Every structure is written in structure tokens, then in C-alpha cells.
Amino acid sequence: MSQTSKLSPYRWIIEVLLLLLLTAQSFAWLAPAPILQEIRNGLGISLSSAGLIISIIALCIGIFSLLGALVAERIGALRALIIGMWLMALGQIASGYAPNFAALLACRVLEGVGYGLVIAPPGTLTMQWFGEGEWPYINMVNFAFGYVGLTAVFRATPALFAAVGSWRMTLLWYGVGSAGVAVLWTIFGREHRGETAVAAPGALDAPAERGNALMEVAKMRNVLLVAAGLFGGMWVFQIYTAFLPEFFRTYRGMSMTEASLMTQVLPFTGLFAALGGGIGTGMSGLRKPFTWPVAFATLVGCAGALTLPDPMWIRLSLVLVGIGSAGSLAAITTLLMELPGMNPTRVGAALGFVWAIGYFGAFISPFLGGALAAHIGLRTVMLGFLIFQFLPIVTMYFLPETGPGRTRYAIAAASAAP
Numbered sequence: 001m002s003q004t005s006k007l008s009p010y011r012w013i014i015e016v017l018l019l020l021l022l023t024a025q026s027f028a029w030l031a032p033a034p035i036l037q038e039i040r041n042g043l044g045i046s047l048s049s050a051g052l053i054i055s056i057i058a059l060c061i062g063i064f065s066l067l068g069a070l071v072a073e074r075i076g077a078l079r080a081l082i083i084g085m086w087l088m089a090l091g092q093i094a095s096g097y098a099p100n101f102a103a104l105l106a107c108r109v110l111e112g113v114g115y116g117l118v119i120a121p122p123g124t125l126t127m128q129w130f131g132e133g134e135w136p137y138i139n140m141v142n143f144a145f146g147y148v149g150l151t152a153v154f155r156a157t158p159a160l161f162a163a164v165g166s167w168r169m170t171l172l173w174y175g176v177g178s179a180g181v182a183v184l185w186t187i188f189g190r191e192h193r194g195e196t197a198v199a200a201p202g203a204l205d206a207p208a209e210r211g212n213a214l215m216e217v218a219k220m221r222n223v224l225l226v227a228a229g230l231f232g233g234m235w236v237f238q239i240y241t242a243f244l245p246e247f248f249r250t251y252r253g254m255s256m257t258e259a260s261l262m263t264q265v266l267p268f269t270g271l272f273a274a275l276g277g278g279i280g281t282g283m284s285g286l287r288k289p290f291t292w293p294v295a296f297a298t299l300v301g302c303a304g305a306l307t308l309p310d311p312m313w314i315r316l317s318l319v320l321v322g323i324g325s326a327g328s329l330a331a332i333t334t335l336l337m338e339l340p341g342m343n344p345t346r347v348g349a350a351l352g353f354v355w356a357i358g359y360f361g362a363f364i365s366p367f368l369g370g371a372l373a374a375h376i377g378l379r380t381v382m383l384g385f386l387i388f389q390f391l392p393i394v395t396m397y398f399l400p401e402t403g404p405g406r407t408r409y410a411i412a413a414a415s416a417a418p
Helices: 011-030 033-043 047-075 077-095 101-117 121-129 132-164 167-188 213-218 221-251 256-263 265-284 292-307 311-326 329-338 344-376 378-398 406-416
Strands: none
Touching: 011 047, 011 077, 011 101, 011 121, 011 132, 011 167, 033 047, 033 101, 033 132, 033 167, 033 221, 033 256, 047 077, 047 101, 047 121, 047 213, 047 221, 047 344, 077 101, 077 121, 077 167, 121 132, 121 329, 121 344, 132 167, 132 256, 132 265, 132 311, 132 329, 213 221, 213 344, 221 256, 221 265, 221 292, 221 311, 221 329, 221 344, 221 378, 256 265, 256 311, 265 311, 265 329, 292 311, 292 378, 329 344, 344 378
């Protein structure tokens, strides 16, 4: 009997729930970005404080994605995910009633705690429910839907703001949507621990000892390389997604709607880049060509978005940023799943660890950038921070090739050698 015939059809219900989760995460994270100026005016806060509203989520993710990996080991991936989803939704809903900056920041912390708890479980559930040959494509679709959410944030938020007339009600309604996703996970979510759950090639037969998986993956050289790359990539991605609308409104004289529509080119392109990267890594059986070369596109695109005056060239630059930020995600996640010694528990821990490091970069970037912008200007800060984009380019160059196409690749290289 083939591997596919042994897999439960219920895995597609789980996949639909994962897509809803990933879309809701995008709204929780960046919903304030298109209306940042309105939040600043309403609360009377500086650009640095406004940056903290967004970056505090990343700090909480950095801390609690590590905790989430440990929690998932003890209570199961599904329970950790449901708890995190409800915390995220409650934080968003409470944001609609925040009377001042401190209260709004506290609500965002609650969102960030929930967001962090749901970082690790999707990787574990993917390995539990899906076959090894399906991993690149499931990872592809999952990351693509994250960019669906990001695109929707920049397209829908100005319209929702105009309809409800308040930034507080805008955040509240996003929270209601997240609560709906939490209800669906509570009712339909399942873990799969049967014999059809597939382990990575080279994985140990015995499950990881409880509480040790995080320590084990944190010592792996390749996991550390991925973590360092995500730190630099998320540093750049976060400051650009957080402040590009503000940059376009301040330096290019665009309206809220114009700035949001311009910025949405980035995540909209990321949607197709995630799909293309996943299909490419799945069909070729290779992972590395979709890692460090793709990261170089972000470097070029970010520089162009800030320096080129023509709107068409700005859009083309944002296309490059979208390709660079999303085209490698399926390959990186699949590569982690295929590392020797990996199983669902270790993959959840590894994803929690690498994204924790990545989101620490995402926390520092807007907060520090907003503070520096008050002295040297936002444009200078955003250009200067591009130095961090060299981290994913360099570190991911040293990752191994783990895909099934590596053998064909090695044979071809050897035959071409003199």
C-alpha cells in the first residue's frame, strides 16, 4: 500500500484550519501599520512609540515561541495552538477598548503571547498529518496564505477604517475574526499520533525525551544558521512592512489609501513567490537554490523602493522584496524537516527556536529604527538597516542540500568536472 493511501483524509480539514490560522496571524501582527498615523494622532505618541506597538508583538513572539515549543511538548501541539489562538483573539478585541498607549501596548503583548504559542504547532501538525512528499507543497501553501493575510491587511484596513470610523473599532473587528478562527480550531482541531504520522529521513525511532527537544535542536549547526538568517531577514522585513506606509505618506506625499495600496505590492508578490518557491523546491527536489539567492532580491528591492522616484519602479522594487521575503520560506521549512534526526516534536522545537531568533530581530528593528529616525530621518535608517540583509545571504549559503534531488545534482556536478 502506498504512503498516500495510508494518510487520513482528515488532514485536509487540518490544512484548511492552518490556512485560517496563518491568515489571522497576519492581521494580528500588522493591522496597525496602515493606520499608524491615525493611532499616533489619537494617542499623541511619537514614531518610536508607534513602532513599539508593532514590534512588541515580535518581542513576545521571540520569547513565547520558545515557550510554545516547550508547552507543545508537554500538553500537545493542538492544545498549545488553541490556547495561543484564543489569547491572540482576546488581545485584538481588547485593543478596541484601549483608552491610552499603555493599555494598547498591554493588549498587543497579549496578542504577542498568543502569536508566539502558535508558531511551533503548525510544523508539528504538518509532519503528523502529511506524507514526506507532501511537505514542500503544504509548506508552500501555508506560507502563501500568510501573505494572503498580509496583502489583505494593507488592502482592507483603510476601507474598514473608513467604514467604522475609528482605529479602535478597526482592531476590534479583526479580533472578532480571530475569535472565529479560534472557535473552529476548538471544535475541529485534531492531533494525529497514529502509525501514519511520518518522520523525517534519519529520524530516531524513539520520540524525543520530554523537555529535551528544544535543547537538542538549539545545538544543531544548521538550525543555528537558519536562525541567524531569519534574524537578519526579519530585521529588514519588519521595518519595511511597518514603516513603508509612513515613508510613502511622509516622503512621497501619498494618502493613506495610496500608501497602503503601494505597500501591498510587497505581500501580494510574496503570495506568488511563496507558491513559486514551493513548487520549485518540490519539483526540483532541491532546497538551497531557493534560499540565499532569493534573499539577495530583498536587498536590491528594498534599496530601490526608497531611492527610485518613479511609482512604477517603486512597485517593481517591491516585487523584488516580495520575492526575496517569501520565495525561500517553503524551502527553509522543508530543509529543517529533512535534517538528520528530525521528527515532529523536534521540528516543532526547531521552528519555535529559529522564529524566536528571527522575531527578536523583528522586535528591535522598528523600535530602534523609530528612535533613530527622529534624529537622522526615516529614509536614512531604512537604508542603513539593509546591512542586516547580508545575514540570510551569507548564513544560508552554508546550509546543506537535504532534498531528494541532491543525489542527481551531485552526479551532474561530478560528471561535469574535468
